[in-house]
Amino acid sequence: FRSDRTMRTRNRVRKKLQQRRVNINDGFYPNTRQPGPRRNRVNGDINMHGETVLIHGQCNAPENGPLDAEEENTLITQCLSSMPAPKVTDVEARISLIQLSPPDCDCSEVDLDPYEIRYELLLSDKGRDAKYKTVFCGDASEITLKDLKPATEYHLKVRALLSEELKGALIGPVSFQTLQCEPEPPQPPKLMTKTKTSISLKWNATCENGSSITAYSLECDQGQGDGRFYEVYSGVQRQFRVVHLNASTRYIFRLAAINGFGKSPFSEEVSFFTSGTVPSQPDPPMLSEQFVYALTISWIRHPNEDEFLLQMEDESTGHGFITVYNGSNLSTVIRNLRRNTEYRFRLCAKNEEGQSKWSEIVCYKTQPERPQPPSKPQIKGKINPYSFRVTWDPPQDTGGSDVSKYIVELDNGQGYDTVYEGSEREHLFDHLIPGTVYHIRVACCNAGGRSDFSGSCVATTLPVTPGQCQAPKLQGKPKATSLHLKWSYPDYDGGAQVTHFSAQMISPDNTTRDVYKGHDQDCIVAGLLPGRPYLFQARAFNRAGAGPWSEPLEVVSGPGVPDGPKAPHVICRSAHSVLVTWEEPINNGANITEYRLEWQQRSETSEFSLLYTGPNISYEAKGLTPATAYTFRVQAINSAGPSPFSLTTPCVTPASSPSSIVTIKVKVNATSALVTWREPNCNGSDITSYNIAVNDKPPITLDPVSEYLLEDLVPETTYKIRVQAMNTIGVGAYSSAVKFATKALPPCPPRLECVLLAPCSIKLKWGEGRNLDHLTYTLEMEKEDGSFQPVYTGPAHTHKVTRLTEL
Numbered sequence: 175f176r177s178d179r180t181m182r183t184r185n186r187v188r189k190k191l192q193q194r195r196v197n198i199n200d201g202f203y204p205n206t207r208q209p210g211p212r213r214n215r216v217n218g219d220i221n222m223h224g225e226t227v228l229i230h231g232q233c234n235a236p237e238n239g240p241l242d243a244e245e246e247n248t249l250i251t252q253c254l255s256s257m258p259a260p261k262v263t264d265v266e267a268r269i270s271l272i273q274l275s276p277p278d279c280d281c282s283e284v285d286l287d288p289y290e291i292r293y294e295l296l297l298s299d300k301g302r303d304a305k306y307k308t309v310f311c312g313d314a315s316e317i318t319l320k321d322l323k324p325a326t327e328y329h330l331k332v333r334a335l336l337s338e339e340l341k342g343a344l345i346g347p348v349s350f351q352t353l354q355c356e357p358e359p360p361q362p363p364k365l366m367t368k369t370k371t372s373i374s375l376k377w378n379a380t381c382e383n384g385s386s387i388t389a390y391s392l393e394c395d396q397g398q399g400d401g402r403f404y405e406v407y408s409g410v411q412r413q414f415r416v417v418h419l420n421a422s423t424r425y426i427f428r429l430a431a432i433n434g435f436g437k438s439p440f441s442e443e444v445s446f447f448t449s450g451t452v453p454s455q456p457d458p459p460m461l462s463e464q465f466v467y468a469l470t471i472s473w474i475r476h477p478n479e480d481e482f483l484l485q486m487e488d489e490s491t492g493h494g495f496i497t498v499y500n501g502s503n504l505s506t507v508i509r510n511l512r513r514n515t516e517y518r519f520r521l522c523a524k525n526e527e528g529q530s531k532w533s534e535i536v537c538y539k540t541q542p543e544r545p546q547p548p549s550k551p552q553i554k555g556k557i558n559p560y561s562f563r564v565t566w567d568p569p570q571d572t573g574g575s576d577v578s579k580y581i582v583e584l585d586n587g588q589g590y591d592t593v594y595e596g597s598e599r600e601h602l603f604d605h606l607i608p609g610t611v612y613h614i615r616v617a618c619c620n621a622g623g624r625s626d627f628s629g630s631c632v633a634t635t636l637p638v639t640p641g642q643c644q645a646p647k648l649q650g651k652p653k654a655t656s657l658h659l660k661w662s663y664p665d666y667d668g669g670a671q672v673t674h675f676s677a678q679m680i681s682p683d684n685t686t687r688d689v690y691k692g693h694d695q696d697c698i699v700a701g702l703l704p705g706r707p708y709l710f711q712a713r714a715f716n717r718a719g720a721g722p723w724s725e726p727l728e729v730v731s732g733p734g735v736p737d738g739p740k741a742p743h744v745i746c747r748s749a750h751s752v753l754v755t756w757e758e759p760i761n762n763g764a765n766i767t768e769y770r771l772e773w774q775q776r777s778e779t780s781e782f783s784l785l786y787t788g789p790n791i792s793y794e795a796k797g798l799t800p801a802t803a804y805t806f807r808v809q810a811i812n813s814a815g816p817s818p819f820s821l822t823t824p825c826v827t828p829a830s831s832p833s834s835i836v837t838i839k840v841k842v843n844a845t846s847a848l849v850t851w852r853e854p855n856c857n858g859s860d861i862t863s864y865n866i867a868v869n870d871k872p873p874i875t876l877d878p879v880s881e882y883l884l885e886d887l888v889p890e891t892t893y894k895i896r897v898q899a900m901n902t903i904g905v906g907a908y909s910s911a912v913k914f915a916t917k918a919l920p921p922c923p924p925r926l927e928c929v930l931l932a933p934c935s936i937k938l939k940w941g942e943g944r945n946l947d948h949l950t951y952t953l954e955m956e957k958e959d960g961s962f963q964p965v966y967t968g969p970a971h972t973h974k975v976t977r978l979t980e981l
Contacts, residue, residue, distance in 0.1 A: 247340060253279035254291070254334040254342030262348060267324040267355035267383070272317045277334050277342065289313070294341075296331045299323060302347055306331055325384025327351045354384030356436035360429050362444040363392065366413065370421035370449045376413035377429055385433035392416075393430075393440070397423040422450025422478035422525075453479045453523035453530035461538045462505060466513045466622065469538055472505035479523035479530075487518040495520065514542035514574035514621070542575030542622035550629040551582075551614050554600060559608035559636040559669070565600035566616045566628065575620040583627070585613040609637035609669010637669030640714040640721035646677065647727070649696065654704040654732035659689075660696040661712040661724070670716040680709035680726065682760075705734035705762025705814075733763030736810040738818035742771070749800035749830035749857065755792040756808045756820065764812035772819075774805040782807065800830035801858020829858025832899035832906035844889040844917040850881040851897055851909070859901040867896045867908070887916045921949055934978050941971040 257277040264271040272295065276288040292313045296306035306329070310317050322328065331346035360380035367374045379387065392414055393403035403426075407414040419425065424447050428440040456473060463470035473482060481502050485495040495518075499506040511517065516539040523530045549567035556562075568577060582594040582601050587610075594601045606612065613630040641664040649658040663672055677690040677697060689710075690697035702708065709726035742756040754771060771786040771793050785806075786793040798804065803826045810817040833855040841848040853861065865873035866882060876882055887893070892915045896908040930937040940951065953973050954962035966973040 250336065250340050251342060253277055254336070254340065257332070257334045257342055257345050259345050260295075260330060260332045260348055262330065262350040265350055265352060267353045268320065268322045270319050270322065270328075270350060270352065272319060272330065272332075274315045274317070274332060276315075290336060291334050292336070294333050294335060296344070298329045298347070299326050302329050302349070304329075322352050323383075324352050325354045325382075354435055357381060357383055357385075357387060357431035357433050357438040359439045360390070360431050360441050362441045363427055363429050365446050368446065368449055371419050372415055372417045373419060373425065373446050373448060374413065374415040375427060375446075379412060380431045380438065382433055383435070385435050387431050387433050389432045391430045391432060391437070393428050395426040397425050399424070399426070403428060419448050421448050423448050424477065447478065447480060447525065450478045450525070450527060452528040453525055455531040456482070456521050456523045456533045458533045458536040459484060459519050459521045463507075464538070464541050466541050466543045467511050468507055468509045469511060469517070469540060470505060470507050471499075471519060471538070473521050475504055476523065478525055478527075480525040481523070483522045483524060483529070485520050485532075488515070489518070490515070511540050512574075513540055515540050542620055543573035544623045545569045545573040545575075545577060545618050545620050545625040546571040547626045547628040548580065548616045548618050551616050551631040553631065553633055557633055557635060559638045560606050561602060561604040562606070562633055562635065563600060563602045564614055564631060564633075568599065569618055569625060572618075573620055573622045573625075575622055577618045577620050579619050581617045581619065581624065583615050583617075585615075585630070586610055590615065606635050607669065608635050609667075610635055635669065637716065637718045639719045640664045640668045640672055640716050641666030642722045643675075643712050643714055643724040645725040645727045646710050646712050648729055652702075652729055652731050655702050656698060656700040657702065657729060657731070658696065658698050659710055659712075659727075662695060664714050664721060667714075668716050668718055668721065670718055672714045672716050674715050675712060676715065676720070677710060677712045678723070680711070682706050682708070702731045704732045705760075705764070706731050707763075730763040733761075733812070733814050735815040736761045736764075736766055736812050736817040739769075739808050739810050739820040741821035741823045742806050742808050744804075744806055744823050744825040746825065746828055747794070749828050750798050751794060751796040752798065752804070752825055752827065753792065753794050754806050754808075754823075758791060759810050759817060761810075761812055762814070764814050766810045766812050768811050770809040770811065770816070772807050772809075774822075775799075776803045776805065798827050799857075800827050802827050829901075829903050831904035832856050832859075832861055832901055834907040835897045835899060835909035838895070838897060838909055838912045840895070840912060840914045842914050842916055843887075844919050845885065845887050847884045847887060847893070847914060847916065848881060849884060849895060849897070853880055854899050854906065856899075856901055857903070859903045861899045861901050863900045865898045865900065865905070867898075869894055873898075889916050890918045891916050921947070924951070929972065930974075935974055935976040936978060937972065937974040939972045943971055945969050945971065 254277050256279050258275045261273040262270055263273060274293050274295075276291055290313075292311065293315075294308060295310035295317060297309045297319070298304045298306040309319065327349060328351070329347040329349050331344045331348075333342045333344045335341040358381040361378055363375040363377040365373065366376050375392070377390070387410065389408050389410055390412065391405055392407040394406045394416060395401070395403050397420055406416050416425070416427075424445050426443050426445045428443050430440045431438045453476060456476065456479070459471045459473045461469065462472040471484060473484075475482075481500065482504075483497060484499040484506060486498045486508060487493075487495045498508050508517075516537050518535050518537050520535050521533040546569040548569050551564040551566040554563045554565045564582075566580070577597075579595050579597055580599065581592060583590040584593045584603060585591070586607065590613075593603065603612070603614075611632065611634045613632055615627040615630045617627045618625050643664045644662055646659045646661040649660050659677060661675065661677070674691065674693050675695065676688065679687050679689045679699060681687070689699045699710070707728055707730045709728055711723040711726050713723045714721045737759040739756050739759040742754050745753045745755075747753055756769070756771075758766060766789075768787055768789055769791065770784065772782040773785045773795070774782045782805075785795060795804075803824060805822045805824050807819045807822045809819045835851050835854050837852045839850045841850075849866065861878045863878060864876045864882075866876060867873040868884065874882075884893075884895075892913060894911050894913050896911050898908045899906045924940040927939045928936060929939045938953065948969060950967060950969060951971075952964050953966035953975075955965045955975060956962050965975055
């Protein structure tokens with residue numbers, strides 16, 4: 175098969191040839207060359223005898239002869255063979271640059287696209303006539319040759335091609351030589367002999383790269399192992415004995431070669447031990463990693479240990495210890511073991527001096543494999559709404575270890591959750607949701623891990639009655655005799671579809687009545703009494719039965735005035751106060767805002783008067799009169815108006831000790847005082863006596879009188895008296911204290927003398943003529959009937975009595 179590139183080139187050649195023939199028949203010459211014999215130019219010039227020749231890069235073809243595939247290939251090959259020789263530039267020790275030019279073809283019949291031409295580059299380093307090796311094939315015009323050998327002569331050939339069928343002739347060869355450079359890295363030195371204090375090394379010559387080796391540099395780490403090297407030899411010899419070394423010590427060596435162009439890189443590092451003693455008994459091998467069918471065993475290297483020998487014993491085979499590793503590594507992986515099986519291991523170390531004792535025997539065990547899944551769980555017994563029991567069989571393959579526990583997972587549609595872990599092979603699922611589809615799966619565990627889960631078992635719990643509906647809601651305002659109710663589906667349908675609803679009404683007298691039963695979620699309830707509280711409940715039904723009643727909705731029908739309260743309760747707390755309480759009546763749909771408490775005192779008036787108004791249901795009346803009859807009644811008020819008054823409740827206050835005496839009068843003399851008072855209120859019990867307290871002396875008890883004469887008083891002395899009344903109940907309060915002062919005693923009668931006598935008058939004199947005490951004198955004269963009549967009163971010491979009758 176020809177490539178697409180070859181076919182495109184042939185199509186262009188064939189098209190130009192046909193166009194050429196048309197132009198010749200019409201007598202038209204497309205180029206500017208001198209006219210001559212008619213020729214068909216197709217990728218070259220064809221002579222008159224039908225022979226194709228290449229003359230100075232031009233292709234000649236027959237003028238009108240047929241052009242077959244072989245002729246086309248010949249024309250293209252001739253053009254590809256006209257490629258210039260490659261140019262070699264930028265030659266270095268290991269690299270050079272090759273520049274290529276496209277074929278130099280002048281034939282107008284050959285239409286070659288330079289971008290379609292590829293180049294094949296061949297290289298030989300064995301001579302001009304040696305075998306060449308293809309090092310490049312592509313469309314690049316500049317090729318960089320890398321990894322060349324320094325100081326080597328190379329021969330280069332190149333050719334152009336369009337495909338595997340259309341190739342030009344090889345151009346060349348072109349010769350070039352790479353430059354000289356430093357030597358190649360030498361091979362690591364080899365051990366010849368060793369003692370406890372010396373090591374003899376030798377090495378092979380390395381590639382000089384065009385310049386003779388002038389010296390070899392041997393370096394050693396001095397046995398420290400810290401990565402620092404020191405030169406121990408430099409010279410042209412290819413062997414050396416390193417002395418003054420320590421016995422049983424590991425030394426690391428490296429080698430470099432030097433010529434006139436520099437120093438080569440160092441060889442790979444190599445280590446050797448000086449001679450010493452046989453290794454001591456190694457530590458027991460250690461378990462690094464544990465697998466089901468393999469164990470990774472490791473150990474520790476000591477300074478004089480070169481290689482290790484690890485043996486293993488499988489007691490079940492009876493073959494004893496078998497070597498499983500022999501080498502210098504510090505760990506090995508032992509494969510193809512049996513799962514959950516114990517193996518015994520021992521280790522010995524070796525060096526050139528011999529082999530150590532075997533280490534202590536240690537035992538390591540492979541891990542068990544994960545068990546296979548248990549059988550698919552099965553339902554055991556009857557499925558209940560809230561529980562069911564499942565059972566399962568153990569796995570057929572336990573993985574080489576006993577099953578330690580089973581893991582049971584349950585999926586209720588929201589993903590699997592672990593509900594049980596234990597060794598039992600059955601489990602009771604409880605607290606489930608009725609009417610729900612559950613998927614159950616089981617896995618088991620052993621020391622190797624957890625198995626995959628078994629196939630799932632499907633179980634559907636039985637439905638139960640629906641859950642509780644929300645309390646019904648009132649639609650709009652309640653009317654006087656009807657209202658509109660609405661309810662919703664319960665939050666939980668019990669695992670089955672709700673089929674219908676039921677609603678009931680609880681009247682104020684606790685009687686119930688079904689008001690609706692059907693598929694709808696609302697109804698209108700009629701036949702209500704105004705201002706009455708009602709309770710409404712709803713419930714849902716499914717195929718399992720009726721659900722519970724919802725929480726009640728309390729609704730009060732259209733409001734009215736409250737019912738009349740019951741008769742108030744009156745409790746006498748004392749003779750002067752009573753506590754009146756009453757019960758809240760039925761408000762008939764409107765909250766009671768206040769109460770009116772009225773009272774009546776029969777002794778004063780027959781009409782009731784307002785005593786209290788407010789929201790409280792109790793009131794304490796104070797300041798009452800003891801042993802007095804009172805009557806109380808109460809009235810409730812709401813937004814619709816006042817209720818009727820309650821029945822009246824009479825009350826008589828209990829008797830009490832007398833009231834205190836308010837009015838006290840005292841008539842004072844020099845040695846006595848008459849005390850009078852007004853009888854106080856007896857407060858329902860007759861006064862039995864009085865007590866009079868004079869100054870701080872003990873009180874004087876009197877009969878129930880209203881006056882008392884205090885005698886044997888001291889003249890011109892101030893006294894304080896208090897009076898209290900007593901009855902069968904007790905002693906009343908003392909009156910306010912009353913103060914009074916007794917009068918002085920009268921003076922002695924003065925001596926009366928007659929100073930002047932006249933026929934109708936007489937002048938009298940008394941006293942000593944001085945009145946320092948401001949006394950008042952009274953002069954009396956005897957009348958005919960023997961009584962005396964005052965004729966003068968005053969402070970004077972003399973008086974003339976006139977209008978007397980002569981004897």
